[in-house]
Amino acid sequence: MSPSPEAIAVAAILFGIIAAYALFGGADLGGGIWDLLAGSAERGAAPRDLIDEAITPVWEANHVWLVFILVVLGTAFPPAFAAIMTALFVPLSLSLLGIVLRGVGFAFRHTAQRLRMRQLTGALFAASSLITPFFLGTAVGAVATGQVPVHPSGNVLAAWTSPTAVLTGFLFVAACAYVSAVFLIPEARQRGHQDLMRYFVLRATAAGILTGVLAGGTLAELSVSAPRLFSRLMSSALPLVAISVAAGIAVLVMLWLRWYYSVGLRVAAAVAVTAVVWGWGLAQYPYLFPTSLSLAAGSAPAGSLVAELVVAGLAVLLVAPGFALLYVLQQRRMLTAAESDADLRLAAQPGPAVSGQPALGRPGAPAAAPVAVRMTTALVLAILAIRAIRDVFSPPGGR
Amino acid sequence: MGAVTHVLAVNPIPARSQMGSSLGFHIILACFGIAFAAVTMTAEWIGIKRGDAAALLLARRWSKVMAVLVAVGAVSGTVLSYEMGLLWPGLMGRFGAAVDLPFSVEGIFFFLEAIFVGVYLYGWQRLSPWAHWWSGMPIVVSGLLGALSVVAANSWMNSPAGYTLRHGKITSIDPVSVFFNASTPYETAHMVLAAYMVTGFLVAGVYAVGLLRGRRDRYHRLGFAVPFTIAGMAAPLQVMMGDIIARFIAHNQPVKFAAMEYVSATTRDAPEWLGGIFINGHVYLGAAIPAFDSILVGFSPHTRVIGWDSVPPAQRPPLVTLIHLSFDLMVGLGFFLFALAAWQAWWWWFRRRLLMTAWFLVPAALSGVAAVAAMEAGWIVTEVGRQPWIVYRVLLVSNAVTPATGVTVTLGAILALYAILTVVSIGVPMIMSRRWRQGTPAEEAAEKVPYGPPQATPGPAARPLAPPAGRPEAR
Ligand code: HDD
Ligand code: HEM
Ligand code: HEM
Numbered sequence: 001m002s003p004s005p006e007a008i009a010v011a012a013i014l015f016g017i018i019a020a021y022a023l024f025g026g027a028d029l030g031g032g033i034w035d036l037l038a039g040s041a042e043r044g045a046a047p048r049d050l051i052d053e054a055i056t057p058v059w060e061a062n063h064v065w066l067v068f069i070l071v072v073l074g075t076a077f078p079p080a081f082a083a084i085m086t087a088l089f090v091p092l093s094l095s096l097l098g099i100v101l102r103g104v105g106f107a108f109r110h111t112a113q114r115l116r117m118r119q120l121t122g123a124l125f126a127a128s129s130l131i132t133p134f135f136l137g138t139a140v141g142a143v144a145t146g147q148v149p150v151h152p153s154g155n156v157l158a159a160w161t162s163p164t165a166v167l168t169g170f171l172f173v174a175a176c177a178y179v180s181a182v183f184l185i186p187e188a189r190q191r192g193h194q195d196l197m198r199y200f201v202l203r204a205t206a207a208g209i210l211t212g213v214l215a216g217g218t219l220a221e222l223s224v225s226a227p228r229l230f231s232r233l234m235s236s237a238l239p240l241v242a243i244s245v246a247a248g249i250a251v252l253v254m255l256w257l258r259w260y261y262s263v264g265l266r267v268a269a270a271v272a273v274t275a276v277v278w279g280w281g282l283a284q285y286p287y288l289f290p291t292s293l294s295l296a297a298g299s300a301p302a303g304s305l306v307a308e309l310v311v312a313g314l315a316v317l318l319v320a321p322g323f324a325l326l327y328v329l330q331q332r333r334m335l336t337a338a339e340s341d342a343d344l345r346l347a348a349q350p351g352p353a354v355s356g357q358p359a360l361g362r363p364g365a366p367a368a369a370p371v372a373v374r375m376t377t378a379l380v381l382a383i384l385a386i387r388a389i390r391d392v393f394s395p396p397g398g399r
Numbered sequence: 400m401g402a403v404t405h406v407l408a409v410n411p412i413p414a415r416s417q418m419g420s421s422l423g424f425h426i427i428l429a430c431f432g433i434a435f436a437a438v439t440m441t442a443e444w445i446g447i448k449r450g451d452a453a454a455l456l457l458a459r460r461w462s463k464v465m466a467v468l469v470a471v472g473a474v475s476g477t478v479l480s481y482e483m484g485l486l487w488p489g490l491m492g493r494f495g496a497a498v499d500l501p502f503s504v505e506g507i508f509f510f511l512e513a514i515f516v517g518v519y520l521y522g523w524q525r526l527s528p529w530a531h532w533w534s535g536m537p538i539v540v541s542g543l544l545g546a547l548s549v550v551a552a553n554s555w556m557n558s559p560a561g562y563t564l565r566h567g568k569i570t571s572i573d574p575v576s577v578f579f580n581a582s583t584p585y586e587t588a589h590m591v592l593a594a595y596m597v598t599g600f601l602v603a604g605v606y607a608v609g610l611l612r613g614r615r616d617r618y619h620r621l622g623f624a625v626p627f628t629i630a631g632m633a634a635p636l637q638v639m640m641g642d643i644i645a646r647f648i649a650h651n652q653p654v655k656f657a658a659m660e661y662v663s664a665t666t667r668d669a670p671e672w673l674g675g676i677f678i679n680g681h682v683y684l685g686a687a688i689p690a691f692d693s694i695l696v697g698f699s700p701h702t703r704v705i706g707w708d709s710v711p712p713a714q715r716p717p718l719v720t721l722i723h724l725s726f727d728l729m730v731g732l733g734f735f736l737f738a739l740a741a742w743q744a745w746w747w748w749f750r751r752r753l754l755m756t757a758w759f760l761v762p763a764a765l766s767g768v769a770a771v772a773a774m775e776a777g778w779i780v781t782e783v784g785r786q787p788w789i790v791y792r793v794l795l796v797s798n799a800v801t802p803a804t805g806v807t808v809t810l811g812a813i814l815a816l817y818a819i820l821t822v823v824s825i826g827v828p829m830i831m832s833r834r835w836r837q838g839t840p841a842e843e844a845a846e847k848v849p850y851g852p853p854q855a856t857p858g859p860a861a862r863p864l865a866p867p868a869g870r871p872e873a874r
Contacts, residue, residue, distance in 0.1 A: 060473050061513045068506045070480045074491050074499035081499075082492025085484030089803035093812075096481045100816050103474035104823055155803045300496030301562075303572030307500055310574075315507050322514040322537070329518060329526075 003286055003295040006305035010076045011295060013312050015281035017072060019274040021065035023179060026172075026273070028062050030180025031055045032102065032129020033173065034203065035122070048122075050196055054187045059106065061323075066099075076308050079150065080288040080298045087152040088142055091135040091160045098131030130173060137172030141165030141218075144280060145226040146290040164218065164225045171214040175273070178207035182251060182269040189260055201255050208252050215276075228290055232283035240279035247272035411800040414486040417810040419782065421478055423775055424817045428472035428824065430774070432512065433546050433591060434598035435465050436519070436538035438626050443535070445625070447528045453618040457625070460835060461602070462520050464828045469516055471824045476509075478813070486806065489799035490789050496569050497562050497577045498552055498790075504578070505548035508541040515541070546594065547587045554582035557781070558651060559790050581651060585644045586781075592637040593774045596736065599630025601767030607760045620753055627763065630770070631740030638733050642695075649696045652791060653705035655784035658719045659726040660692050661685075662706040669693045669704040674727055677720045716786045725776040725783075732773035736766055 003011075031051040038044030038051075074081040085092065105125030138160040142148055147159035159165065181204035188196035223230040233241055251268045259265070284290055288298040299305060439461040446455035483499070484491050490498065515537040522531050555561075561576030562569050606622035649656040657663070661672045661682055669692040675685015690700035697703075707715045716722060739762055746754050754760070789796045 060470065061510065061517070063473060063477070064506065064509045064513060067477060067480050067509060068503070070484065071499055071503040071506055074484060074495045075503050076496075078495030078499070079492050081484055081495055082488035085481075085491070086488045086801055086803050089485055089801065089805060092481065092485060093805075093809050096478060096485075097812065097816075099477055100474050100820070103470060104816075104819055106470070153802050155805065301569055301572045303574050304496040304500055307572075307574035308503060311503050311507060315510065318507060319510040319514070322511055326514050326517055329522065 003299065004302065004305070006302055006309065007076070007295055007299040010072070010299070010305050010308045010312075011281065011285075012278075013308070014069070014072050014076065015278050016274075017065055017068050019277040021062075021069060022175070022277055023270055023273050024058070024062040025065055026133065026176040027180045027183045028055050028059055029129045029133050030176035030178070031184070032126050033177045034180060034184070034200075036126035036130065046193070046196055047199060050184060050188055050191070050193065053191075054184060063099075072308060075304050076300050077288055077295075077298050078300055080293060083148055083150055083152055083289070083293070084139070084143060086154070087148045087156040087159055088139045089155045090157070091138045091142075095132045095135040095139070098128040098135070101125075101128035102132065129176075133172040133176045134169040135160075137169035138165040140172070141168030143289065144168070144229055144284065145222070146229075146287075146292060148289050150289060150293045162225065164221045167214065167218045167221055171211065171218050174207055174211040174214050178204060178211045179269055179273060181207050182265055185255075185260055185265060197260060201260070205252060205255050208248065208255075212248060226290065229283050232285075233279065236285075237279040237282040240275045240282060244272050244275035244279060247275065411796050413806040413810045414800045415796065417806065417813050418482060418486055420810075420817065421475065421482055421813060422782075423778065424820070425472070425475040425479055426774065426778065427597065427771060428468055428475060429546070429549075430594040430597040431465065431468045432472050433542040433594035434629075435461065435468065435602075436516075436535050436542060437595070438598055438602060438629055439465065440532060440535045440539065441629065442621070442625050443532055445621070447532060451621075453616075453621050454625075456618065457622050459523060460832075462523070463831060465516070466520050467827045467831075468824055469512075471820050473509075473513075475817075475820060485803075485809075486801055487789065487799045488801050490794060493567070493794065493799075494559075494562075494569065494790060496572050497559070498555055500572075500574055500577055501548045501551035501555070504551075505545050508545035508548060511537055511541040512545065542594075543591060546591050547583070548578075550587045550590050551578050551580070551583045553781070554586045555580050556790050557586070557785060558582040559793050564793075582647075585640075585647055589637070589640050589644055589777070592633045592640060593770070593777065595633040596630045596637060597767065597770045597774055599626040599628075599633070600736065600770040601626075603627035603630065604764045604767035607764035607766075610755065611757065611760050611764065615755070623763075624753060627740075627743065627766075630736075630766070631743065634733070634737045634740045638737050641730065641733060646696060649704065652784070654707050654710055654715060655722075655780075656696075657705060657707040657709075658716045658722040658784055659780060660704070661719065661723055662692070662704050664706040664708045665703065666706060667693060667701050667703050669696075669702075671695065672723065675723070677723065714787065716784050718783055718786075722780055722784050725779040729773045729776040729780065732769045732776075735762075736769060736773070739763060739766055 031054065035044075035048055035051050038047045070081075073084075101124050105121045105123075105128065142156075142159040142162070142165045145162065145164050147156070147162060147165070149156065181200045184200045185197055185204060188194075188200060219230070219233070222233070247268045251265060251272065254260075254265055254268065286295045287293065288295055439458050442454045442461065443458035445451055446453075446458055480502070483502075515534060518526075518534040519531070519538060522534055526534065555577055558581040560580040561573040561578075563571045603623050603626040606619050606626075609619040610623060645656070645659075648659070660669070661675065661677055662669055663680060668690040670687040670689050671691035672682055673686045673688070675682040677683075693700050693702040693704055707719075739759075742759060743754055743763075746752060785791055787795055787797070789799045
């Protein structure tokens with residue numbers, strides 16, 4: 001049984017939405033990662049401000065892509081959705097935890113005035129930006145390697161703790177950091193911060209190389225753990241993989257040549273991400289779970305699929321002009337929230353020192369503990385958490 | 400440890416508690432998502448039309464509170480999207496093609512809402528007054544259509560339609576009948592009215608406290624009158640709508656209705672119980688109005704009302720006392736809020752004045768809490784009354800719950816997180832309001848909000864921020 005054209009169309013749209021989330025949501029999450037790594041309060045103030053300014057207006061809209069992924073998957077491919085949600089209960093719950101904590105940190109860090117509170121909420125925001133992409137990555141790794149059973153009888157720990165899945169988790173974190181740094185370069189440039197531009201060029205290069213290495217490692221791992229996926233990636237999906245690699249290299253070259261033109265850089269990074277997501281989709285075809293659940297067997301009746309196509313059409317018709325309007329208004333600087341008075345007033349109150357630059361210096365840059373302390377604490381907590389999770393969630397009888 | 404968690408997980412109680420508490424939390428923020436823009440825009444309209452500085456200041460402050468609540472709404476809503484799958488894979492795997500469909504329609508409205516909230520919140524200074532006002536309109540419309548879409552998913556669980564089932568698998572779907580099932584119009588109308596009541600009465604309540612404390616300036620009076628009027632207009636419609644729904648439920652989901660009204664056996668001349676606890680076939684501590692239930696259902700004491708004895712015990716809802724008392728609470732609070740609104744309306748009609756007596760202001764200050772309680776009670780009637788079915792007469796909750804272990808852990812985490820989110824959504828507006836009161840009105844415009852576009856470079860510091868009186872064209 002071959003999949004219906006509607007099913008293929010909806011699957012293609014779904015991967016498009018995943019790419020959009022990887023790109024826009026990924027850039028937001030990556031911002032949190034750079035916030036985490038920005039160092040002490042004084043040293044990190046400037047990059048943290050830039051990250052904050054860049055993420056704040058788009059955070060919510062970018063987040064809707066994730067909601068769209070869930071509802072389209074649930075409507076169009078219900079058995080796959082149910083199986084993923086059951087087998088990967090743990091990593092998905094943890095990614096959700098990251099999302100909620102991130103929202104809390106975000107909402108509070110802008111209103112909190114006391115230093116302690118700012119540190120706490122800033123740390124919350126930054127740490128949760130690591131949790132979410134990592135666990136979403138392990139979930140994707142589990143699906144792509146065909147480790148999710150079609151009828152799971154409970155959590156499947158082995159699916160997302162396999163080397164491939166964990167590697168994918170790290171790959172996602174690195175990719176988020178990379179996309180984010182690339183997007184932050186033009187942001188710094190537009191605001192005329194030469195030093196910040198160089199700061200993020202350095203980091204984009206490092207993260208780009210790390211992402212490339214991790215991608216290579218994941219691919220090598222796939223050749224052993226998921227030979228079918230690997231061979232498809234190297235055959236029918238090869239053009240997309242090649243485009244992605246080329247675009248990734250193009251970004252690095254542009255950085256090296258100091259071509260910091262906003263459009264070229266962003267487009268290349270977008271192409272790199274989109275091509276690899278579609279490549280993944282193509283490599284899986286015609287399976288939702290290679291090789292146990294086919295697209296044909298896992299898709300909803302035609303009525304639902306057509307409804308999804310209509311929704312996608314309506315979304316383009318209604319949402320695209322909305323975004324265009326938002327963009328135009330923003331470009332014409334019609335959307336502003338002047339803060340100068342507040343800065344003056346807040347500066348008079350006890351709290352973290354207002355940094356020296358009045359133009360940028362939010363009184364609110366969350367002060368941070370030295371990076372080494374943060375990282376060590378995060379690592380120790382992560383290890384403890386993983387152990388606790390294993391103990392609590394391991395199914396009866398052990399696995 | 401493993402065995403214990405396994406037992407706990409297969410039992411749907413933790414999952415049901417988690418779903419219920421997440422929804423019960425989200426729905427309050429959703430009310431603001433649906434109705435707050437309309438309340439704010441009414442104040443802005445008065446401000447522009449009459450050149451009323453107090454009204455404009457109110458609108459600007461409310462829009463900043465809106466930013467916080469929208470953010471928490473988005474986070475808590477995402478939790479729900481996950482939970483539909485994490486907790487109920489048996490529902491999503493079998494019926495996702497139907498029940499998730501309205502949610503994907505809602506995706507469109509989420510996007511529209513997020514976009515125009517951005518324009519409305521940050522367009523205050525540079526857009527012309529009417530352009531700014533109109534930029535709020537899409538939020539109102541997408542709030543209504545968004546409510547329609549989500550509630551359609553719940554309605555479908557109550558009145559499943561638009562699908563064919565063969566060997567336990569859905570083989571075809573009619574999206575239009577899924578979306579517009581028998582319950583959709585009733586539930587949507589009732590929910591939208593509830594959203595306007597919750598938002599209006601809660602906001603009015605804040606200013607009622609101010610009035611009680613002796614702040615009787617125009618700012619506080621308007622801050623009370625605008626939302627109270629909107630909610631007050633919804634109140635009588637809501638009582639009417641509730642009465643219509645109750646009759647619809649009596650026909651469409653008779654067992655739920657029996658639980659709401661303590662009808663244990665099918666009968667004519669069914670009494671209407673007010674209050675009361677149902678134990679072993681008896682109602683204690685309640686007052687019965689003879690035959691009144693039959694009259695309400697069919698306008699005649701001889702109307703036959705179906706009792707829960709019409710289905711085997713395993714298919715009857717548990718906790719009939721909870722369902723009945725929740726229903727009574729909702730109806731009682733509905734009449735209370737109606738009466739409160741009518742009192743003020745009477746006064747306004749004949750005296751053209753706001754009531755300033757504590758006899759009115761104290762209940763008015765509590766009206767928001769009452770509206771929230773009525774709404775939560777209403778949802779308990781709907782959701783617990785549907786038990787043991789997750790899809791009415793089609794799928795049992797116990798067949799839908801996840802077999803994954805660890806729901807008790809996530810339940811605990813969710814409860815803790817919602818405690819934090821509650822602190823955020825009450826605490827942040829409170830902090831803002833305290834700072835507003837400390838500063839002069841000009842400083843208010845510079846208050847921070849959690850989500851905003853890049854800040855304007857602090858150009859001429861003295862640029863008048865939305866000059867009061869009539870806002871001469873900004874450019
Ligand atoms: C401000 C809130 C509020 C107020 C004052 C009322 N309701 Fe209500 N009611 C709701 C808020 C609500 C709700 C939370 O919005 C529900 C839950 C599901 C729904 O569609 O609406 C609901 C459900 C609900 C149901 C169950 C519907 C179902 O299971 O599908 C009935 C029978 C009523 N209501 C009846 C009434 C009556 C007779 C009221 C009169 C006085 C009343 N409601 C006032
Ligand atoms: C419109 C969207 C809604 C949807 C799709 C929805 C869906 C569900 C689902 C799938 C369940 C679990 C299965 C079951 O126990 O029957 C449930 C239970 C529940 N929901 Fe809703 N619900 C919605 C709105 C609400 C709201 C706003 C509340 C507010 C209080 C609420 C309160 C509850 C409660 C208390 C339960 C547990 C019932 C029990 O176990 O006895 N629901 N809902
Ligand atoms: C009667 C029940 C519900 C109503 C009336 C409702 C309505 C709304 C509204 C108006 C918003 C926008 C919130 C805001 O901007 O402040 C919202 C957000 C959201 N809701 Fe609900 N909702 C309900 C139940 C649910 C359920 C059951 C789910 C999922 C299963 C859900 C998922 C979401 C999501 C994901 C968001 C955030 C979207 C974003 O990122 O902007 N809601 N809801």
